[in-house]
Amino acid sequence: MSTSIYEKIGGEPAMAAAVELFYRKVLSDDRVAHFFSDVDMDGQMAKQKGFLTMVTGGPNNYTGRNMRDAHAKLVVKGLDDGHVDAIIELLGETLKELGVGDEEIQQVAAIAESVRDDVLGRSSAS
Amino acid sequence: MSHASPTLRFAGETIALERGQTVLEALEARGVAVPSSCRAGACQSCTMRAVSGELPSESQAGLSPAKRALGHFLACVCRPAGDLEVASLGDAAELSATIVEVRRTSGAVLLVRLRTASPLDYRPGQFITLLRPDGLARPYSIASVPALDGPSELHLHVRHYPGGAMSGWLAGVREGVEVSLRGPFGECFYVAEDRDAPLLLVGSGTGLAPLYGIARDALAGGHRGPITLLYGARRAEDLYLREELALLAAEHDNLELIASALEVGEAVDVDGRALDVIALERAPADFSRGLRVFLCGAPALVNGLRRQLFMAGASMRSIFADAFLPSAPATGPSSV
Ligand SMILES: Cc1cc2nc3c(=O)[nH]c(=O)nc-3n(C[C@H](O)[C@H](O)[C@H](O)COP(=O)(O)OP(=O)(O)OC[C@H]3O[C@@H](n4cnc5c(N)ncnc54)[C@H](O)[C@@H]3O)c2cc1C
Ligand code: HEM
Numbered sequence: 083m084s085t086s087i088y089e090k091i092g093g094e095p096a097m098a099a100a101v102e103l104f105y106r107k108v109l110s111d112d113r114v115a116h117f118f119s120d121v122d123m124d125g126q127m128a129k130q131k132g133f134l135t136m137v138t139g140g141p142n143n144y145t146g147r148n149m150r151d152a153h154a155k156l157v158v159k160g161l162d163d164g165h166v167d168a169i170i171e172l173l174g175e176t177l178k179e180l181g182v183g184d185e186e187i188q189q190v191a192a193i194a195e196s197v198r199d200d201v202l203g204r205s206s207a208s
Numbered sequence: 209m210s211h212a213s214p215t216l217r218f219a220g221e222t223i224a225l226e227r228g229q230t231v232l233e234a235l236e237a238r239g240v241a242v243p244s245s246c247r248a249g250a251c252q253s254c255t256m257r258a259v260s261g262e263l264p265s266e267s268q269a270g271l272s273p274a275k276r277a278l279g280h281f282l283a284c285v286c287r288p289a290g291d292l293e294v295a296s297l298g299d300a301a302e303l304s305a306t307i308v309e310v311r312r313t314s315g316a317v318l319l320v321r322l323r324t325a326s327p328l329d330y331r332p333g334q335f336i337t338l339l340r341p342d343g344l345a346r347p348y349s350i351a352s353v354p355a356l357d358g359p360s361e362l363h364l365h366v367r368h369y370p371g372g373a374m375s376g377w378l379a380g381v382r383e384g385v386e387v388s389l390r391g392p393f394g395e396c397f398y399v400a401e402d403r404d405a406p407l408l409l410v411g412s413g414t415g416l417a418p419l420y421g422i423a424r425d426a427l428a429g430g431h432r433g434p435i436t437l438l439y440g441a442r443r444a445e446d447l448y449l450r451e452e453l454a455l456l457a458a459e460h461d462n463l464e465l466i467a468s469a470l471e472v473g474e475a476v477d478v479d480g481r482a483l484d485v486i487a488l489e490r491a492p493a494d495f496s497r498g499l500r501v502f503l504c505g506a507p508a509l510v511n512g513l514r515r516q517l518f519m520a521g522a523s524m525r526s527i528f529a530d531a532f533l534p535s536a537p538a539t540g541p542s543s544v
Binding site for chain 1: 266269270514515518519523524525
């Protein structure tokens with residue numbers, strides 16, 4: 083089996099730095115920052131770590147809620163395709179800064195794409 | 209999946225939990241007295257222990273790995289998804305202490321000295337829950353240092369709010385009265401590693417209490433890097449502990465003091481800018497030198513500055529913070 087992008091970045095220890103990089107980008111981006119403005123920054127970072135681990139193919143031990151439930155409240159607040167595009171874009175920038183190649187960034191984006199309908203709370207496009 | 213509401217078991221009783229109800233609310237609705245203060249998962253006054261069942265992860269946020277392993281959790285933010293049996297930590301978790309002295313100083317601050325019945329194993333900057341004889345609970349940060357002040361001596365700085373339940377009581381309490389303590393809690397303290405790194409301590413009002421403890425602890429532990437203590441009050445005349453701080457700075461070349469007040473008045477040596485402005489001006493130059501930041505006091509300052517420093521490039525792991533959340537009244541059915 084080929085090594086995952088998660089392992090290539092440096093696994094668990096590197097995730098902490100990756101999460102900070104990603105979270106800083108998200109909070110600086112007017113398109114999506116308001117979804118993340120919770121004062122509980124530690125809680126938010128733990129969740130973003132779950133996000134990054136999942137999309138980079140890290141150990142499949144995500145035990146949180148399913149993607150639909152995790153984002154249901156955000157859908158009520160107007161979460162749409164544009165927001166998903168923005169998150170995938172910021173994810174790409176983060177990985178690039180960590181030295182991940184374009185091809186692999188595409189693979190990660192594809193994993194994020196695959197849950198787009200769940201995140202947006204709609205039945206998968208037929 | 210079952211849609212029956214989960215049940216809570218406590219002291220032989222079974223309580224059906226309402227949707228979204230916390231363990232604290234459910235117990236209070238039954239007339240069970242659980243110490244609590246902030247009701248937001250921060251002060252740890254309401255720590256309980258799970259006997260069986262699964263705890264939601266947010267109910268253990270901020271607890272040490274050891275306490276998590278023991279099943280400790282915060283009742284005020286615990287909304288169980290399934291059946292849960294809980295117990296109180298019991299009197300064993302409480303330590304009795306005597307109020308030795310309450311001295312009033314500027315800024316309506318009470319300098320409180322307690323002597324614990326046995327030595328308390330704590331780090332300066334952590335906080336304890338102070339329990340009045342009738343059970344009223346409030347968290348306070350620790351300004352003393354065991355190695356310097358003695359292992360059974362605890363110093364607190366309590367801002368006296370008119371009408372404040374605990375601070376008003378302390379303002380008039382007789383010396384010699386017995387109280388109880390829980391804790392210590394929290395991770396806002398100095399660790400003796402990387403002794404050459406700069407430290408930035410920022411606090412408003414009695415946020416100075418933990419910072420004074422942290423600064424003395426670091427200096428006593430041989431910290432060599434520059435330590436900047438940036439503290440403030442709204443009015444310059446409300447600044448307190450200035451003599452003690454000046455003495456400490458005179459003894460240690462690596463300690464720099466910056467006092468700030470928005471209303472400077474006649475005061476000299478007081479910076480008229482807000483604490484966060486001064487902190488943001490100074491901190492970033494030290495990020496690459498391993499700066500550690502300690503933030504204590506008013507929640508708006510602490511949470512705001514934490515976020516601003518993070519956005520300016522500080523790692524969250526280099527920021528230690530305690531927001532002094534006010535106590536929140538009991539809500540829901542239990543309050544009627
Ligand atoms: C982790 C932690 C550490 C803390 N450490 C300290 C400490 O070292 N020193 C310290 O003095 N406090 C500290 N606090 C706050 C402390 O726990 C109490 O909330 C505070 O002393 C007020 O309690 P009280 O019973 O006197 O007032 P309460 O009876 O709870 O409040 C009565 C009234 O007092 C006024 N009041 C209370 N708090 C505030 C406030 N923050 N701002 C403006 N008005 C207020 C309000 O009018 C309120 O209605 C800490 C809190 C936390 C969560
Ligand atoms: C593109 C695919 C996405 C994936 C794979 C994904 C994944 C995740 C994961 C794993 C969590 C953690 C849930 C938990 O632990 O409870 C989470 C939470 C969260 N996500 Fe996403 N996410 C995606 C898109 C988005 C978008 C587009 C936004 C907003 C712009 C967003 C905002 C959030 C927020 C705010 C939370 C925290 C929710 C809470 O606090 O309850 N996510 N996401």
